[in-house]
Amino acid sequence: MSVTITAADVKKLRDMTGAGMSDCKNALVEAEGDFDKAIEVLRKKGQKLSLKRADREATEGAVIALVSDDKKRGVIVKLSSETDFVAKNENFVQLATDFAKLALEKFPASKDELLALPYDGITIGEKVTEQVGVIGEKLNWQITKN
DSSP states (O other): OOOOOOOHHHHOOOHOOOOOHHHHHHHHHHTTTTTHHHHHHHHHHHHHHHHHHTSSSOEEEEEEEEEEETSSSSEEEEESOOHHHHOOOOOHHHHHHHHHHHHHHHSSSEEEHHHHSEEEEEHHHHHHHHHHHHHSOOOEEEEOOO
8 A cells, every 4th residue: 555645744744853854755655654653763763873873973062051940959961963063053952951951850860861761752862863863963962960
């Protein structure tokens, strides 16, 4: 059975994920028009790309520092990319900010605990992997807390 993928469908998936138009179309075709499956296809692409780009350096990025209202806790989150073009992107900076806010709120004991925290229906770790597929660059990140 062949499913017709419309431009509106591709735009909807792009708006949901931030992935490129052709990536969205290909994911929808592979998922036979199922948006949830298409998102999973894009995530798997991000995982494959992460492995492929593991040896690359991610030296550009955004550093977000936040302090609790009572001034007793603070976090610094650094989200790095391969290029300044990505690092200066408003969505990239917002993602780093979101991670920092969640880190300050939940104050996890380790980076692994932070990666396991829920974010937008998935974990932070899965979101980072998803973004590798969307952006097409290696992403690293680091957290410091006090």
